[in-house]
Amino acid sequence: MKAAKIYGKRDIRVEEVAIPELSKGMVVVKVEFAGICGSDLHEYSEGPFSIRTHSVMGHEFSGIVTEIGEGVTTVKAGDRVAVEPIIACGQCINCKKGYVNLCKARQGYGYTESGGFAQYAVVKQENVFKLPDEMSLELGALVEPTAVAVHAVRESQLKLGDTAAIYGAGPIGLLLLQSVKAAGASMIFVVEVSEERRQKALELGATFVLNPLECNIKTFIHSKTNGGVNVAFDVAGVQETFLNGVTTVQSGGEYKIVSLWENPVTFQPNAIVTAEISVSGSYAYRNLFPEVIRLLACGIIDGNAIITSVIPLDRIVEEGFEVLMKDHNQCKILVEMDI
Known part of the structure; x- marks a missing residue:
């Protein structure tokens, strides 16, 4: 073969x-x-x-x-x-x-x-x-990459009606977008530099798509959410998204890292400590394939x-x-x- x-x-x-x-x-x-x-x-x-x-x-x-x-x-x-x-x-x-x-x-x-x-x-x-x-x-x-996204949402603090941000709109980011929407997020921000991917995120249900090179992400998200999102998901895996992303999470919220990183990150932990933000990871998936197959088959996730x-x-x-x-x-x- x-x-x-x-x-x-x-x-x-x-x-x-x-x-x-x-x-x-x-x-x-x-x-x-x-x-x-x-x-x-x-x-x-x-x-x-x-x-x-x-x-x-x-x-x-x-x-x-x-x-x-x-x-x-x-x-x-x-x-x-x-x-x-x-x-x-x-x-x-x-x-x-x-x-x-x-x-x-x-x-x-x-x-x-x-x-x-x-x-x-x-x-x-x-x-x-x-x-x-x-x-x-x-x-x-x-099914496999969709399971990664579904697992991240299931393991997060996200609840029906919460707000969410997604940093990166590649395949996993777009699948995450659909997963948080299916989980009942009331407002979804997608941060992405590619115009085509931002447009695709809009088509798939993002409330706002933001280019970090053209606007102040923290100011915009805080103004729309009265202090930050409940959960932010990082699927970009670079220092800039981590530093900016943490500042867009409300006090007591969660920053969920889904991406694997090529390089280490340098940051000031006070931003996490003083807002009591939880930083957590999500790796792959477990016991999810049947559920994910149903989500894809019925079109809940496109x-x-x-x-x-x-x-x-x-x-x-x-x-x-x-x-x-x-x-x-x-x-x-x-x-x-x-x-």
């Missing part, structure tokens, strides 16, 4: 590789669509993560079951599925507490096991989730709205990674294996 393998910084190659071996409890999935994630782009630009032990990338993917191994009872050949990439050990202290996303011995498809930038993937039956007939396989590839391109696997570098490096108006690029 063909698969995209990472060898180093800006070195991804589509090559012929063997299909992983099918064993007990495993399922062969003919991959149809796989999304290029921000973390994939980071590896392309900066080099492989230290956790990577397998070179075939891709952790946001969907496909069709073609074969099942001994003991598989949850799916059958022909089923259309989304794949959850996290493989938890089930035995560590975090797993026993239910925090499988924080597993101490966490593995993952696309990192430690062959991933979804390939024509076939072999995964555990526990990691495949059937899609309803009315849901496309393109949307199936968006996944199609964030797809900007569909490209062939053979062009994953030129039309995928390189485009995302240069064109920040792009949002989610899907790789289709059969074109």
Whole structure:
């Protein structure tokens, strides 16, 4: 089969590789669509993560079951599925507490096991989730990033009627926007430098979209909320958004960090202490795929709205990674294996 393998910084190659071996409890999935994630782009630009032990990338993917191994009872050949990439050990202290996303011995498809930038993937039956007939396989590839957004909202302090700010309107930011709207936020501010992404945020339900290069974010948000939002979500992951974002949260509110950061942040903690603001993190998701599939299938979250391109696997570098490096108006690029 063909698969995209990472060898180093800006070195991804589509090559012929063997299909992983099918064993007990495993399922062969003919991959149809796989999304290029921000973390994939980071590896392309900066080099492989230290956790990577397998070179075939891709952790946001969907496909069709073609074969099942001994003991598989949850799916059958022909089923259309989304794949959850996290493989938890089930035995560590975090797993026993239910925090499988924080597993101490966490593995993952696309990192430690062959991933979804390939024509076939072999995964555990526990990691495949059937899609309803009315849901496309393109949307199936968006279940994973949507789960990241939904988990962040579920873990936040956000309540029905609260106000929210979202810093960054890339794929996760736009999915977060729809998630906080679905959760009942009464006013949503989206802070983003890209005009196209700001426009998309408006279309998806943002109350206000703000360009931080053109207005004073703190002054504007405070004037509209009488002192700041209840919850702000950071999906940009740079010092400027952190420094500005904390100042737009009302006393007793929450600053929820969803992004992974390339560089450390220097800040004055007094802004947090004197307003009793909670700063918290949100990592991946846990036990959410069925709920997220329903949200996407019924259109409560519009996944199609964030797809900007569909490209062939053979062009994953030129039309995928390189485009995302240069064109920040792009949002989610899907790789289709059969074109």
